[in-house]
């Protein structure tokens with residue numbers, strides 16, 4: 001899969017969150033690479049664990065930041081984050097049951113990556129705008 005490069009279009013204007021998004025994208029990419037390079041199941045499982053751990057860490061950090069700023073979109077964000085974590089868990093379950101199938105690799109690209117990029121550009125970006133307005 002082509003590597004998704006970070007560009008300013010993905011910036012939400014908050015450095016800490018941008019850095020975490022870069023890491024999240026990187027970890028997702030590592031899972032897809034492990035699958036495409038047909039690494040062993042153990043290696044793939046490890047990248048997947050890293051990804052899920054990091055996604056949980058990032059979403060909590062982001063939600064904490066939003067709560068501290070009394071962000072009105074927090075509940076919506078929480079619901080969306082939960083949706084993504086559930087997708088990752090389903091993905092992990094499919095991997096455990098069927099191994100690294102081509103359809104699993106496609107799922108990363110067609111669903112997980114697109115979801116994340118859209119979420120950053122639309123949903124997280126709104127939080128950046130909110131903070132910006134508040135501070136100006």
Ligand SMILES: [Fe+2]
Pocket residue numbers: 021058062120124
């Ligand atoms: Fe985020």
